[in-house]
Amino acid sequence: MSNTVKARGITVAKAKHYIACGGCGCPNCGSENVTGGSFDSDIGWERRLPTVVWQNVYCEDCDFEWQDVYTLTDVCDRDDKSFLVPD
Numbered sequence: 001m002s003n004t005v006k007a008r009g010i011t012v013a014k015a016k017h018y019i020a021c022g023g024c025g026c027p028n029c030g031s032e033n034v035t036g037g038s039f040d041s042d043i044g045w046e047r048r049l050p051t052v053v054w055q056n057v058y059c060e061d062c063d064f065e066w067q068d069v070y071t072l073t074d075v076c077d078r079d080d081k082s083f084l085v086p087d
């Protein structure tokens with residue numbers, strides 16, 4: 001069952017599409033009329049776990065709420081945003 005509904009209505013397929021396109025629109029209705037809110041983080045370095053940041057996101061068109069999840073993947077110069085760690 002690859003399309004099992006999870007995360008309050010977001011299917012795994014919709015979540016994968018949302019991630020692959022860089023968060024291109026509401027994962028529920030596809031609208032680009034979304035607003036990013038506050039961030040929360042779990043700094044993992046003391047436990048040697050991935051550092052994770054969550055951002056609250058809200059769709060103005062369908063009232064859907066979700067969280068974008070970010071993990072620490074690289075470091076960069078403050079002025080040059082080039083990636084240092086290759087994929």
Ligand SMILES: [Zn+2]
Nearest residue numbers: 026029059062
């Ligand atoms: Zn929506």
